[in-house]
Amino acid sequence: MDDELRSALPMSFGRQEVKAARADVAHDKTKRKEVSFGPPRPPPRGQQQQQQQQELEDEAQPSGRAAAGGSGGGGAFGPPRPPGNHQQRAAEGADGDAGLVGPPRPPPSGSRGEGGGGGGSDASDASDDDDEEEADPYRLPISNEVVLTGAERAVTCLDVEHTGSRVAAGSVDNVVRLYDFNGMRSDLKPFREVTPHDGHPVYSVSWSPTGDSFLAVTGAAQAKIYDRDGREKGEFIRGDMYIRDMRNTKGHVSGLTCGVWHPTDRFTAMTASEDGTVRIWDTWNVLQKTVIKPSLAGAGRVAVSSCAYNSDGRLIAAGIMDGTIQVWSVGGKFGRSAAIGAVQPPSAQHIEKQGWSYVSKPSQVARKAHEPQTEITGLAFTQDDRTLASRGADGTLRLWDLRNFKSPLKTFSGLPTNYSTTNVAFSPDERLVMTGTAAEDPRNDAGGGTVVFVDVKEQRVVRALGMPAHAAAVKWHDRINQIFVGVGNRKSGGTHVLYDPSFSERGALLPVARAPRAASALDFVPLCIKTPHALPMFREEGGMSLRKRGRAPEQAQLHPGLTTP
Structure with missing residues (x-):
């Protein structure tokens, strides 16, 4: 076709398809600039050999090489000089061919594989793999980083569904945000936001083992259950705050601190509260199943700051505010009827209302595990149920042997935290245990927090990744091999995915290579309407609260509309 005629005719009709960006180009934009902080790692084996060869060459050079140019200046200019005799002998090898030109010689027969041809390339690939393993023996997935947006303040808790497709992240701004990687685009926005209890920050979120529901725990006394799309399914019952004995109440009476779903049972969940109890719930009927009251040294109520299941749900661990860690075994006869031991003889109606069981004595106790009157912010078991990791607000991370639960195996100090929800998690192979730190961590010179990785076997800190703000929540998903970190402060927040x-x-x-959705005129934008007196600049001090607070009469005269009794 003639070029002039071709330029006048359209080459295609209808709406054109927008081609997605190449994945490799998109991943190049998400690479981390500063990978880690802390002690430097040794260079790979090949780089070490090059450095040693360069040092030998520098030692063999004559001392007057810089002045051999005849100009008497400090440095040499132009192309480098030909190699000396010692370099020629090193390049000649065993055959003595000094002027060899072309590709390098094949490796000796002893270095090839048993199969004959192609063994040299296999050996070189194996050496490259060895160099990579020496550079990072733990193979941490930290080369790239993206941030799930939407949070206005610090993300203090998060959990990833077992398939790795959806993420639930709770923030201090009282909102739980749901992210779906299958439908998400490169803007990384949540598809649903839910507020379990207005005015209460979110302390814990946990997916069910089937991924059809998740548990949201806030500072209120009642936890809520949502389906995977963010629709509310039920709310736990609140107990009677006027009953003194906590085993006779049908729910928590004070604010919650932690909650987790059973690892294998889709109809069981667990919550901890400031009322000093750990309660196990039936999520299908939304009823209480068991009340666990920790064993205390004295009378009174001591808040439970954290709780955790082991891999199969047969062990339950709880961190108490008096500094103790207590472990209960769920196997066998777990608990007795809570109606037994009531003050009055229980009637038939009383027994039916108290259908839950009661547990008090733990199977293992570690006294003074952390500093008293500070929160034990996180607990985690290994798959073999031999090691327990605990994180405390006293700035420590401790490893415990459950076979000898008297003293910790190792204590790592200097890990500050500003949030009572800072958790601890193991890597998929359980070689590493990781936790987050606050912005006061001296490892990060930029003024942000860090994610610290500890080798469980060697019992030492092997890596510390810098974060722009406080790092409060960590999660290493084994199926997709990605690390999720909840980061933020009072002004901003986000979920960082490494x-x-x-x-x-x-x-x-x-979603990295998917273009953001174009704006449409049909998009709904919610309006925020505020009355004038709701703004801080128009808010008046005093009012009817002066009489309640017991202000002086002369202060009340400043407000003519206020009448004093």
């Missing part, structure tokens, strides 16, 4: 395109799967790799 991954590596070479050995991470799905998850954050899916």
